[in-house]
Amino acid sequence: MSTKKRTVDRLPLAEEGERPLTPFELAQLRPSLGTGEPPPAMVELANHKRIHVIADGSPPEPVVRRMDEAGENMWRVDVHVGPEGDVALPGRTATRSLPEELLSEIDPNVDLCACRPEWLDMFYVPRLLPSRREEPIRRLRGGLIQPEAVFPPKAGRIWPRRASPGAM
Incomplete structure (x- = not known):
């Protein structure tokens, strides 16, 4: 981790520092x-998903059902x-809020420099896993059909769990 500290008396402008890297340079x-390894508390958080709902009256009671047709x-x-x-x-x-209001709430003893936990991978450009596309569907006249939607379990691409696409 960096030991350099940044003062918080004003917001820095992009043109005051080094120039940003181009996409090719990144x-x-x-x-x-x-x-x-990640801390056990982080692993525990990753294994639980939460949603927050605003409900009328008494606490809502969730109903859990198995989706037999989906798997x-x-x-x-x-x-x-x-x-x-x-x-x-x-x-x-x-x-x-005005920037001055936000700056007044920042503890001056807090290090504002970027940091990355030692257990987290850092990629400067997001990496996508290879797609598991099946053979394209061909029309009777020979052209290819591009599907408008992809349904689970093949929906989209999956990010590597321990990758940070922008941690710098």
């Missing part, structure tokens, strides 16, 4: 592979929230 940088490991969780209910992110507001 792509040329070699990735830094992490060493060690043996597919489950659906239904939560009744009522007509005024919604999915929410706690602590998120849409208020506007």
Whole structure:
């Protein structure tokens, strides 16, 4: 970790430091592979998924159902929230603040330099795993069909779990 500290008396401008790297220069940088294992608390957090809901009246009771037609490991969780209910992110507001207000709340003893945990891989350009595309569908006249949607379990590409696409 860096021991250099940055003062927080004002917000730095992009043109005051070194120039940003071009996409080509970023792509040329070699990735830094992490060493060690993530802390147990991080592993525990990664194994639990949470959603926050705003519900009417009493606490909502989730209903868990197995999705037999989708496969043996597919489950659906239904939560009744009522007509005024919604999915929410706690602590998120849409208020506007002046930069000076935000800067006054920052502890000057906190190191604001970028850091990366030693166990986390760092890639300067996001890496995608190879697609497991099956053979394209051919039309009767020989042309290829490009599907408009891809349904689970083959939906999209998967990110490596221990990769940070922008940690610098």
